Amino acid sequence: MPEKTSVEARLGVDKWDLDRQSHIRIADQELCRKCVKKPCLIVCPAKVYRWENNAITVNYAACLELRACYVACHEYGNGAIEWDYPNGAKGIVFRYG
């Protein structure tokens, strides 16, 4: 049976061509403060979202472009995430996994 590779190890071999502008935006932090479940903190395997100083922060540079955060936010949160793909061919360049 082949040896299992951890998610962290798989992500470690991916490569990014970083856009200067974030492709993820929080429309209104007040929506996040009132968001009970905050699913964005749970669904993203790259931990793009953090809850710091009573606000959501977004580390778009780590985004894997799964868009799970957008779906979770709009289905189970308060719909604050605005999300689009990075400009041109910028963003994640998958190598493995």
Ligand code: SF4
């Ligand atoms: S799920 Fe959406 S509304 Fe809720 S905290 Fe996260 S970004 Fe804000």
